[in-house]
Amino acid sequence: MDKLVSKSKIxxxxxxxxxxxxxxxxxxxxxxxxxxxxxxxxxxxxxxxxERKLANYCGAKYTVVFSSGTAAFHGAYxxxxxxxxxxxxxxxxxxxxxxxxxLFLHAHPIFVDIxxxxxxxxxxxxxxxxxxxTKAVVPVDYGxxxxxxxxxxxxxxxxxxxxxxxxxxxxxxEHKSGKIGNCRYSDMTVFSFHPVKSITxxxxxxxxxxxxxxxEKLIMFRQxxxxxxxxxxxVNLDSVPGDWYHEMQLLGYNYRxxxxxxxxxxxxxxxxxxxxxxxxxxxxxxxxxxxxxxxFDLPAEKAYAKSSWHLYPIxxxxxxxxxxKEIFEKLRxxxxxxxxxxxxxxxxxxxxxxxxxxxxxPNAESFYQREISIPxxxxxxxxxxxYVIDTIIEIxxxx
Ligand SMILES: Cc1ncc(COP(=O)(O)O)c(C=O)c1O
Numbered sequence: 228m229d230k231l232v233s234k235s236k237i238x239x240x241x242x243x244x245x246x247x248x249x250x251x252x253x254x255x256x257x258x259x260x261x262x263x264x265x266x267x268x269x270x271x272x273x274x275x276x277x278e279r280k281l282a283n284y285c286g287a288k289y290t291v292v293f294s295s296g297t298a299a300f301h302g303a304y305x306x307x308x309x310x311x312x313x314x315x316x317x318x319x320x321x322x323x324x325x326x327x328x329x330l331f332l333h334a335h336p337i338f339v340d341i342x343x344x345x346x347x348x349x350x351x352x353x354x355x356x357x358x359x360x361t362k363a364v365v366p367v368d369y370g371x372x373x374x375x376x377x378x379x380x381x382x383x384x385x386x387x388x389x390x391x392x393x394x395x396x397x398x399x400x401e402h403k404s405g406k407i408g409n410c411r412y413s414d415m416t417v418f419s420f421h422p423v424k425s426i427t428x429x430x431x432x433x434x435x436x437x438x439x440x441x442x443e444k445l446i447m448f449r450q451x452x453x454x455x456x457x458x459x460x461x462v463n464l465d466s467v468p469g470d471w472y473h474e475m476q477l478l479g480y481n482y483r484x485x486x487x488x489x490x491x492x493x494x495x496x497x498x499x500x501x502x503x504x505x506x507x508x509x510x511x512x513x514x515x516x517x518x519x520x521x522x523f524d525l526p527a528e529k530a531y532a533k534s535s536w537h538l539y540p541i542x543x544x545x546x547x548x549x550x551x552k553e554i555f556e557k558l559r560x561x562x563x564x565x566x567x568x569x570x571x572x573x574x575x576x577x578x579x580x581x582x583x584x585x586x587x588x589p590n591a592e593s594f595y596q597r598e599i600s601i602p603x604x605x606x607x608x609x610x611x612x613x614y615v616i617d618t619i620i621e622i623x624x625x626x
Contacts, residue, residue: 242562247604248422250604272486276489290434291442292433294482301328306444310333311333314362320591346369366393371537376392377412397534397535403532415438426495449479450479517619524542539603541599551599557622558618563601565599565602573587
Protein backbone atom coordinates (compact mmCIF):
# COMPACT_ATOMS: atom_id res chain seq x y z
CA MET A 228 0.00 0.00 0.00
CA ASP A 229 2.93 2.39 0.55
CA LYS A 230 3.48 2.39 -3.17
CA LEU A 231 -0.10 3.45 -3.67
CA VAL A 232 0.46 6.73 -1.93
CA SER A 233 3.66 7.55 -3.74
CA LYS A 234 1.89 6.86 -7.06
CA SER A 235 -0.97 9.18 -6.07
CA LYS A 236 -1.83 11.95 -8.51
CA ILE A 237 -3.31 14.07 -5.74
CA UNK A 238 -0.69 16.06 -3.86
CA UNK A 239 -1.11 15.84 -0.07
CA UNK A 240 -2.16 19.24 1.24
CA UNK A 241 -0.86 20.87 4.41
CA UNK A 242 -4.42 21.38 5.51
CA UNK A 243 -5.93 18.66 7.71
CA UNK A 244 -9.67 18.20 7.17
CA UNK A 245 -11.29 16.83 10.33
CA UNK A 246 -14.55 14.88 10.18
CA UNK A 247 -16.31 17.78 11.89
CA UNK A 248 -15.40 21.31 12.97
CA UNK A 249 -16.90 24.44 14.51
CA UNK A 250 -17.31 27.65 12.53
CA UNK A 251 -16.63 30.74 14.62
CA UNK A 252 -16.97 34.21 13.12
CA UNK A 253 -15.97 37.66 14.41
CA UNK A 254 -19.53 38.33 15.57
CA UNK A 255 -19.35 35.20 17.79
CA UNK A 256 -16.11 36.47 19.31
CA UNK A 257 -17.62 39.95 19.80
CA UNK A 258 -20.63 38.41 21.57
CA UNK A 259 -18.36 36.50 23.96
CA UNK A 260 -16.21 39.57 24.65
CA UNK A 261 -19.36 41.59 25.37
CA UNK A 262 -20.48 38.97 27.87
CA UNK A 263 -17.04 39.00 29.49
CA UNK A 264 -17.21 42.79 29.88
CA UNK A 265 -20.71 42.65 31.37
CA UNK A 266 -21.62 42.28 35.04
CA UNK A 267 -22.49 38.64 34.54
CA UNK A 268 -20.17 35.95 33.38
CA UNK A 269 -22.31 33.17 34.76
CA UNK A 270 -25.96 32.88 35.88
CA UNK A 271 -26.90 36.15 34.17
CA UNK A 272 -29.42 37.11 31.49
CA UNK A 273 -27.73 35.27 28.60
CA UNK A 274 -28.82 31.93 30.01
CA UNK A 275 -32.53 32.78 29.88
CA UNK A 276 -32.10 34.37 26.48
CA UNK A 277 -30.37 31.30 25.01
CA GLU A 278 -32.98 29.00 26.56
CA ARG A 279 -35.85 31.08 25.20
CA LYS A 280 -34.35 31.33 21.72
CA LEU A 281 -33.58 27.63 21.54
CA ALA A 282 -37.09 26.69 22.68
CA ASN A 283 -38.53 29.08 20.05
CA TYR A 284 -36.30 27.75 17.31
CA CYS A 285 -37.31 24.14 17.99
CA GLY A 286 -40.93 24.84 18.84
CA ALA A 287 -40.83 23.47 22.40
CA LYS A 288 -42.18 25.14 25.54
CA TYR A 289 -39.11 24.83 27.75
CA THR A 290 -35.33 24.55 27.48
CA VAL A 291 -32.84 23.95 30.28
CA VAL A 292 -29.21 24.36 29.26
CA PHE A 293 -26.49 22.25 30.89
CA SER A 294 -22.70 22.24 31.00
CA SER A 295 -22.58 19.34 28.49
CA GLY A 296 -24.82 16.94 26.63
CA THR A 297 -23.75 14.28 29.12
CA ALA A 298 -24.88 16.44 32.06
CA ALA A 299 -28.13 17.11 30.18
CA PHE A 300 -28.67 13.35 29.89
CA HIS A 301 -28.00 12.88 33.58
CA GLY A 302 -30.64 15.55 34.26
CA ALA A 303 -33.16 14.08 31.80
CA TYR A 304 -32.87 10.54 33.20
CA UNK A 305 -33.06 11.79 36.79
CA UNK A 306 -36.11 13.87 35.93
CA UNK A 307 -37.73 10.87 34.24
CA UNK A 308 -37.38 9.07 37.58
CA UNK A 309 -34.93 6.51 36.20
CA UNK A 310 -33.29 4.70 39.09
CA UNK A 311 -31.75 1.47 40.28
CA UNK A 312 -33.56 -1.54 38.85
CA UNK A 313 -34.93 0.34 35.81
CA UNK A 314 -34.02 -0.33 32.21
CA UNK A 315 -33.73 2.04 29.28
CA UNK A 316 -33.78 0.81 25.68
CA UNK A 317 -31.26 2.45 23.38
CA UNK A 318 -28.97 1.98 20.39
CA UNK A 319 -25.40 0.70 20.72
CA UNK A 320 -24.37 2.99 17.83
CA UNK A 321 -24.08 6.12 19.93
CA UNK A 322 -21.66 8.09 22.01
CA UNK A 323 -21.07 6.54 25.42
CA UNK A 324 -23.04 9.16 27.37
CA UNK A 325 -26.45 7.98 26.14
CA UNK A 326 -25.94 4.73 28.05
CA UNK A 327 -23.49 5.92 30.72
CA UNK A 328 -25.98 8.41 32.14
CA UNK A 329 -28.28 5.48 32.94
CA LEU A 330 -25.38 3.83 34.78
CA PHE A 331 -24.87 7.07 36.77
CA LEU A 332 -28.32 6.35 38.25
CA HIS A 333 -27.66 2.59 38.65
CA ALA A 334 -30.14 1.78 35.89
CA HIS A 335 -29.51 -0.76 33.16
CA PRO A 336 -29.11 0.15 29.45
CA ILE A 337 -30.59 -2.45 27.09
CA PHE A 338 -29.12 -2.28 23.60
CA VAL A 339 -31.25 -3.14 20.58
CA ASP A 340 -30.37 -3.36 16.92
CA ILE A 341 -30.30 -0.66 14.24
CA UNK A 342 -31.34 -0.06 10.64
CA UNK A 343 -28.17 -0.22 8.58
CA UNK A 344 -29.06 2.51 6.07
CA UNK A 345 -29.53 5.30 8.66
CA UNK A 346 -27.67 3.84 11.66
CA UNK A 347 -30.77 4.60 13.76
CA UNK A 348 -32.48 2.29 16.21
CA UNK A 349 -34.81 -0.16 14.43
CA UNK A 350 -38.31 0.43 15.83
CA UNK A 351 -39.06 -3.28 15.21
CA UNK A 352 -36.40 -4.26 17.72
CA UNK A 353 -37.71 -2.04 20.54
CA UNK A 354 -40.89 -3.90 21.39
CA UNK A 355 -39.14 -7.25 21.92
CA UNK A 356 -36.85 -5.66 24.50
CA UNK A 357 -39.58 -4.18 26.71
CA UNK A 358 -39.80 -5.75 30.19
CA UNK A 359 -41.57 -4.81 33.39
CA UNK A 360 -38.44 -2.83 34.34
CA THR A 361 -38.32 -0.66 31.21
CA LYS A 362 -38.79 3.01 31.98
CA ALA A 363 -37.78 4.79 28.77
CA VAL A 364 -36.84 4.41 25.13
CA VAL A 365 -33.84 6.53 24.16
CA PRO A 366 -33.56 6.69 20.37
CA VAL A 367 -30.52 8.42 18.89
CA ASP A 368 -30.80 10.62 15.78
CA TYR A 369 -27.59 9.13 14.46
CA GLY A 370 -25.53 11.44 12.25
CA UNK A 371 -28.34 14.02 12.40
CA UNK A 372 -30.99 11.79 10.77
CA UNK A 373 -34.20 11.86 12.85
CA UNK A 374 -35.46 8.51 14.09
CA UNK A 375 -38.97 7.39 13.20
CA UNK A 376 -40.41 9.34 16.13
CA UNK A 377 -44.03 8.62 15.31
CA UNK A 378 -43.57 4.84 15.42
CA UNK A 379 -41.36 4.96 18.48
CA UNK A 380 -43.85 7.14 20.35
CA UNK A 381 -46.62 4.66 19.51
CA UNK A 382 -44.63 1.77 20.98
CA UNK A 383 -43.75 3.86 24.04
CA UNK A 384 -47.42 4.73 24.58
CA UNK A 385 -48.45 1.08 24.31
CA UNK A 386 -46.08 0.11 27.14
CA UNK A 387 -46.34 3.34 29.12
CA UNK A 388 -42.69 4.29 28.53
CA UNK A 389 -41.10 7.70 28.24
CA UNK A 390 -39.30 8.78 25.07
CA UNK A 391 -36.05 10.65 25.71
CA UNK A 392 -34.62 11.54 22.32
CA UNK A 393 -30.86 11.77 21.90
CA UNK A 394 -30.74 14.57 19.36
CA UNK A 395 -27.15 15.52 20.14
CA UNK A 396 -26.41 15.20 16.40
CA UNK A 397 -29.68 16.63 15.19
CA UNK A 398 -30.13 20.28 16.14
CA UNK A 399 -31.53 21.90 12.99
CA UNK A 400 -32.83 18.61 11.56
CA GLU A 401 -36.51 18.17 10.74
CA HIS A 402 -39.08 15.44 11.10
CA LYS A 403 -42.41 15.66 9.29
CA SER A 404 -43.85 16.95 12.58
CA GLY A 405 -41.49 19.94 12.51
CA LYS A 406 -38.09 20.81 13.91
CA ILE A 407 -36.31 18.21 16.03
CA GLY A 408 -36.64 19.37 19.62
CA ASN A 409 -40.33 20.30 19.35
CA CYS A 410 -41.04 17.36 21.70
CA ARG A 411 -44.27 16.46 19.95
CA TYR A 412 -43.31 12.77 20.11
CA SER A 413 -40.72 12.85 22.89
CA ASP A 414 -41.03 13.66 26.58
CA MET A 415 -37.58 15.21 26.55
CA THR A 416 -35.06 15.89 23.78
CA VAL A 417 -31.35 16.28 24.49
CA PHE A 418 -28.85 18.36 22.48
CA SER A 419 -25.08 18.80 22.71
CA PHE A 420 -23.12 21.92 21.76
CA HIS A 421 -19.71 20.27 21.58
CA PRO A 422 -17.64 21.93 18.79
CA VAL A 423 -18.34 19.25 16.16
CA LYS A 424 -22.12 19.64 16.60
CA SER A 425 -24.49 21.88 14.57
CA ILE A 426 -23.67 24.91 16.77
CA THR A 427 -21.25 25.21 19.66
CA UNK A 428 -20.85 26.76 23.11
CA UNK A 429 -17.46 25.05 23.63
CA UNK A 430 -18.90 22.39 25.89
CA UNK A 431 -22.63 22.51 26.52
CA UNK A 432 -25.96 20.77 26.21
CA UNK A 433 -29.70 21.22 26.70
CA UNK A 434 -32.89 19.38 27.50
CA UNK A 435 -36.09 20.52 25.79
CA UNK A 436 -39.54 19.55 27.00
CA UNK A 437 -43.18 20.62 26.92
CA UNK A 438 -43.72 19.39 30.48
CA UNK A 439 -43.60 22.09 33.18
CA UNK A 440 -42.88 19.63 36.00
CA UNK A 441 -39.92 18.20 34.11
CA UNK A 442 -38.70 21.72 33.40
CA GLU A 443 -38.74 22.67 37.07
CA LYS A 444 -37.00 19.48 38.14
CA LEU A 445 -34.32 19.89 35.46
CA ILE A 446 -33.59 23.43 36.69
CA MET A 447 -33.17 22.18 40.26
CA PHE A 448 -31.03 19.21 39.25
CA ARG A 449 -28.70 21.61 37.41
CA GLN A 450 -28.13 23.68 40.53
CA UNK A 451 -27.51 21.39 43.48
CA UNK A 452 -31.18 20.51 43.94
CA UNK A 453 -31.78 23.97 45.35
CA UNK A 454 -34.89 26.14 44.97
CA UNK A 455 -35.37 29.79 45.92
CA UNK A 456 -39.02 29.69 44.88
CA UNK A 457 -41.14 30.41 47.97
CA UNK A 458 -44.09 28.55 46.47
CA UNK A 459 -42.03 25.38 46.55
CA UNK A 460 -40.66 25.66 50.10
CA UNK A 461 -41.43 22.73 52.37
CA VAL A 462 -41.72 25.00 55.43
CA ASN A 463 -44.50 27.32 56.47
CA LEU A 464 -43.72 30.73 54.93
CA ASP A 465 -44.06 32.41 58.34
CA SER A 466 -41.05 30.46 59.52
CA VAL A 467 -38.83 31.55 56.59
CA PRO A 468 -35.99 33.42 58.33
CA GLY A 469 -35.22 35.93 55.54
CA ASP A 470 -34.58 36.55 51.86
CA TRP A 471 -31.42 34.48 51.92
CA TYR A 472 -33.43 31.37 52.60
CA HIS A 473 -33.30 28.57 50.00
CA GLU A 474 -33.98 24.88 50.18
CA MET A 475 -32.07 21.91 48.86
CA GLN A 476 -34.80 19.42 48.09
CA LEU A 477 -33.00 16.84 45.98
CA LEU A 478 -29.43 15.77 45.28
CA GLY A 479 -28.40 17.90 42.30
CA TYR A 480 -25.11 18.92 40.73
CA ASN A 481 -23.36 22.00 39.43
CA TYR A 482 -24.16 21.44 35.76
CA ARG A 483 -24.60 25.12 34.85
CA UNK A 484 -23.65 26.66 31.52
CA UNK A 485 -22.07 30.13 31.80
CA UNK A 486 -23.27 33.46 30.38
CA UNK A 487 -20.07 33.54 28.32
CA UNK A 488 -21.00 30.24 26.70
CA UNK A 489 -24.65 31.23 26.24
CA UNK A 490 -23.57 34.43 24.47
CA UNK A 491 -21.67 32.24 22.01
CA UNK A 492 -24.66 29.90 21.73
CA UNK A 493 -27.08 32.76 20.92
CA UNK A 494 -24.76 34.11 18.26
CA UNK A 495 -24.28 30.64 16.73
CA UNK A 496 -28.01 29.85 16.87
CA UNK A 497 -28.67 32.85 14.63
CA UNK A 498 -26.64 31.11 11.91
CA UNK A 499 -27.89 27.55 12.44
CA UNK A 500 -30.15 27.38 9.39
CA UNK A 501 -27.33 28.62 7.17
CA UNK A 502 -25.00 26.01 8.68
CA UNK A 503 -27.48 23.21 7.97
CA UNK A 504 -28.11 24.51 4.45
CA UNK A 505 -24.37 24.40 3.75
CA UNK A 506 -24.06 20.85 5.16
CA UNK A 507 -26.95 19.75 2.97
CA UNK A 508 -25.31 21.34 -0.06
CA UNK A 509 -22.04 19.46 0.63
CA UNK A 510 -24.00 16.22 0.97
CA UNK A 511 -25.66 16.88 -2.38
CA UNK A 512 -22.20 17.19 -3.95
CA UNK A 513 -20.97 14.01 -2.20
CA UNK A 514 -24.04 12.09 -3.35
CA UNK A 515 -23.47 13.11 -6.95
CA UNK A 516 -19.77 12.27 -6.85
CA UNK A 517 -20.12 8.90 -5.07
CA UNK A 518 -23.31 7.73 -6.81
CA UNK A 519 -23.14 4.09 -7.95
CA UNK A 520 -19.57 3.59 -6.73
CA UNK A 521 -18.45 -0.03 -6.25
CA UNK A 522 -16.80 0.35 -2.87
CA PHE A 523 -19.16 1.82 -0.33
CA ASP A 524 -22.81 2.58 0.41
CA LEU A 525 -24.06 6.07 1.18
CA PRO A 526 -26.27 7.03 4.11
CA ALA A 527 -30.01 7.19 3.43
CA GLU A 528 -32.38 10.06 4.04
CA LYS A 529 -35.94 8.88 4.67
CA ALA A 530 -38.99 10.65 3.23
CA TYR A 531 -40.20 11.71 6.69
CA ALA A 532 -36.90 13.41 7.60
CA LYS A 533 -34.53 16.22 6.75
CA SER A 534 -31.15 15.39 8.26
CA SER A 535 -28.87 17.98 9.82
CA TRP A 536 -26.00 15.85 8.43
CA HIS A 537 -23.85 16.01 11.53
CA LEU A 538 -21.89 13.10 10.03
CA TYR A 539 -21.44 11.67 6.58
CA PRO A 540 -21.06 7.96 7.41
CA ILE A 541 -20.08 5.85 4.40
CA UNK A 542 -20.27 2.04 4.76
CA UNK A 543 -17.72 -0.11 2.96
CA UNK A 544 -19.32 -2.89 0.95
CA UNK A 545 -19.01 -6.26 2.68
CA UNK A 546 -16.16 -7.47 0.53
CA UNK A 547 -14.07 -4.41 1.49
CA UNK A 548 -14.77 -4.26 5.20
CA UNK A 549 -11.63 -6.27 6.01
CA UNK A 550 -9.66 -3.45 4.36
CA UNK A 551 -11.15 -0.78 6.63
CA LYS A 552 -8.03 -0.28 8.73
CA GLU A 553 -5.89 0.12 5.61
CA ILE A 554 -8.33 2.52 3.93
CA PHE A 555 -8.72 4.53 7.14
CA GLU A 556 -4.97 4.88 7.51
CA LYS A 557 -4.48 5.88 3.88
CA LEU A 558 -7.17 8.55 4.18
CA ARG A 559 -5.51 9.87 7.33
CA UNK A 560 -2.12 9.95 5.58
CA UNK A 561 -3.73 12.11 2.93
CA UNK A 562 -4.92 14.58 5.55
CA UNK A 563 -8.55 13.47 5.86
CA UNK A 564 -9.47 13.36 9.53
CA UNK A 565 -11.82 10.43 9.07
CA UNK A 566 -13.32 8.85 12.19
CA UNK A 567 -15.45 5.86 13.11
CA UNK A 568 -18.86 6.35 14.75
CA UNK A 569 -19.19 4.23 16.79
CA UNK A 570 -17.70 1.15 18.44
CA UNK A 571 -20.91 -0.52 19.76
CA UNK A 572 -21.16 0.72 23.35
CA UNK A 573 -21.46 -2.78 24.81
CA UNK A 574 -18.12 -3.76 23.20
CA UNK A 575 -16.34 -1.34 25.54
CA UNK A 576 -14.32 -3.13 28.22
CA UNK A 577 -16.34 -1.47 30.99
CA UNK A 578 -19.59 -2.82 29.56
CA UNK A 579 -18.05 -6.22 28.88
CA UNK A 580 -17.10 -6.40 32.55
CA UNK A 581 -20.70 -5.62 33.42
CA UNK A 582 -21.64 -8.79 31.55
CA UNK A 583 -22.85 -7.52 28.17
CA UNK A 584 -22.11 -10.07 25.47
CA UNK A 585 -20.86 -9.41 21.95
CA UNK A 586 -23.15 -10.48 19.11
CA UNK A 587 -26.40 -9.14 20.60
CA UNK A 588 -26.95 -6.53 17.85
CA PRO A 589 -25.64 -7.99 14.57
CA ASN A 590 -26.61 -5.02 12.36
CA ALA A 591 -24.89 -2.60 14.72
CA GLU A 592 -21.75 -4.73 14.76
CA SER A 593 -21.70 -4.98 10.98
CA PHE A 594 -22.35 -1.21 10.76
CA TYR A 595 -19.33 -0.58 13.00
CA GLN A 596 -17.13 -2.85 10.89
CA ARG A 597 -18.09 -1.02 7.70
CA GLU A 598 -18.49 2.60 8.78
CA ILE A 599 -16.12 5.55 8.18
CA SER A 600 -17.17 9.17 8.79
CA ILE A 601 -15.68 11.46 6.15
CA PRO A 602 -15.19 15.23 6.58
CA UNK A 603 -18.41 17.24 6.64
CA UNK A 604 -18.78 20.66 8.24
CA UNK A 605 -20.16 24.03 7.26
CA UNK A 606 -16.86 25.85 6.76
CA UNK A 607 -15.51 23.43 4.10
CA UNK A 608 -14.47 25.25 0.92
CA UNK A 609 -15.20 24.00 -2.60
CA UNK A 610 -11.54 23.04 -2.79
CA UNK A 611 -11.82 21.04 0.44
CA UNK A 612 -14.88 19.18 -0.87
CA UNK A 613 -13.16 18.34 -4.15
CA TYR A 614 -10.06 17.15 -2.29
CA VAL A 615 -12.16 14.84 -0.10
CA ILE A 616 -13.98 13.39 -3.13
CA ASP A 617 -10.86 12.93 -5.27
CA THR A 618 -8.92 11.37 -2.41
CA ILE A 619 -11.66 8.92 -1.48
CA ILE A 620 -12.20 7.89 -5.09
CA GLU A 621 -8.49 7.43 -5.59
CA ILE A 622 -7.87 5.41 -2.41
CA UNK A 623 -10.99 3.27 -3.01
CA UNK A 624 -9.88 2.53 -6.55
CA UNK A 625 -6.62 1.14 -5.27
CA UNK A 626 -7.87 -1.32 -2.68
C1 LIG B 1 -25.05 10.85 20.33
C2 LIG B 1 -24.45 11.64 21.45
N1 LIG B 1 -25.02 11.56 22.66
C3 LIG B 1 -24.52 12.26 23.71
C4 LIG B 1 -23.39 13.06 23.58
C5 LIG B 1 -22.84 13.76 24.77
O1 LIG B 1 -22.65 15.13 24.58
P1 LIG B 1 -21.45 15.93 25.25
O2 LIG B 1 -20.18 15.56 24.51
O3 LIG B 1 -21.84 17.37 25.03
O4 LIG B 1 -21.38 15.58 26.67
C6 LIG B 1 -22.78 13.17 22.33
C7 LIG B 1 -21.60 14.01 22.13
O5 LIG B 1 -20.57 13.62 21.67
C8 LIG B 1 -23.31 12.42 21.24
O6 LIG B 1 -22.71 12.47 20.04
